[in-house]
Amino acid sequence: MATKLDAIDTRILNALIRDGRITWSDLAEEVGLSVTPTMRRVRQMEEAGVIRGYGAHLDVTRLIGEMPVFVSVTMERQVASALAGLERAVADLPEVMSGHLMSGTQDYLLHAYVRDMEHYRSLLDRLTQIPGIAHIQSSFVLNTFLARDAPLLEPSTRR
Known part of the structure; x- marks a missing residue:
């Protein structure tokens, strides 16, 4: 609510x-x-939980790498144990900034950052070791034109 x-x-x-x-x-x-x-x-x-906390905004490109990549993951089977296993394994990958269970043709969408193609191959090698993955497809970001940490709020915004 x-x-x-x-x-x-x-x-x-x-x-x-x-x-x-x-x-x-x-x-x-x-x-x-x-x-x-x-x-x-x-x-x-x-x-009320509108403000969840306060923290520092870190520049991920200075800490991990300058190449953002979205990785779509399709599982062999959508069983609870396989989904939980992937989520646990991905949580341990420092390059992955966010992971989302999705509707549609892919099961997961991961947002990661890498330094270069060699670093990406290393991330891909670790992802392919996770049991239950059937297919991985990656898309590299060419240009980020909008990135927000919070929604724009207008005085007229009422729910």
């Missing part, structure tokens, strides 16, 4: 998206409230 947000909540969230380390006083000034009601609203959104 979606949480109802008013215009001030939306301004708070947009400010926190831009700078998660903003001071209470700067946040309050930006949204037009005093510090106490600003803190109260942030805590309410934390308790």
Whole structure:
């Protein structure tokens, strides 16, 4: 169930998206409230699960590699043990940033980063060792034109 947000909540969230380390006083000034009601609203959104946490944004291209790749995985059989085994194995691959169980023709879509084709071949070799995989197909990203850490919020956004 979606949480109802008013215009001030939306301004708070947009400010926190831009700078998660903003001071209470700067946040309050930006949204037009005093510090106490600003803190109260942030805590309410934390308790409601709208704000799940705070953290550092790391540059994956500097840590792993500059080549993003999407890897589609089709399983031999969609049985719980095979799916769980793949999910456990993929969770241990540092190159994989996200993994999604999908509907449609592929069973899984993995988003990974590699340094170069040799690094990709190494990742592919590790993936092919996972039991139950029938088919792997990869697509390399040519250009990223949009990447967000959070949705755009508008004051009129109400659910």
